Amino acid sequence: MNRLAGPIRTEAERNLALLAYGLLGVSVFFAGITALVAAVIAYTLHDAANETLSRHFRFQIRIFWVGVAAIVLTVVAAVVAVLGAAGNLLHTAPPSDLVRTISVWGHQIDLSGLRITPLVVIATTVSAGSALLGALWMALASAIGFIRLASTRHMRETATP
Secondary structure, eight states: OOOOOHHHHHHHHHHHHHHHHHHHHHGGGGTTHHHHHHHHHHHHHTTTSOHHHHHHHHHHHHHHHHHHHHHHHHHHHHHHHHHHHHHHHTOSSOOSSSOSEEEETTEEEEOTTOOOOHHHHHHHHHHHHHHHHHHHHHHHHHHHHHHHHHTTOOTTOOOOO
């Protein structure tokens, strides 16, 4: 089997790195599956690539793991919010300062057992915030890496005037 060498191999690795950035950038729309593919590409090639591409592959790995951390935080906070709201809904003492029923499409919904506690509010806020920040991280970090690689710059190299 012939192995690619020199500029052809470097160009193929560069194209794979650009593809990985693209996969990371669109992963928000595909439930993270494309980010997993990008991480496999980056983990596979980062040791064998030249220094510039190796830095880009390491940055892609970092993008992936920060995204995973954001997803974990989002899911944990959402579970806490749902369980907290469900526990409050099952509470038997009706609140005195809350609307007891609401009408949705002609159906009355009883809210007499619902309590909005600080735990539910904080967990919902953390869940929504981490989901938003995680999505922004995946999109913006991937775009920055893609632009730097397309302009043949290292990740730590600043722009020249």
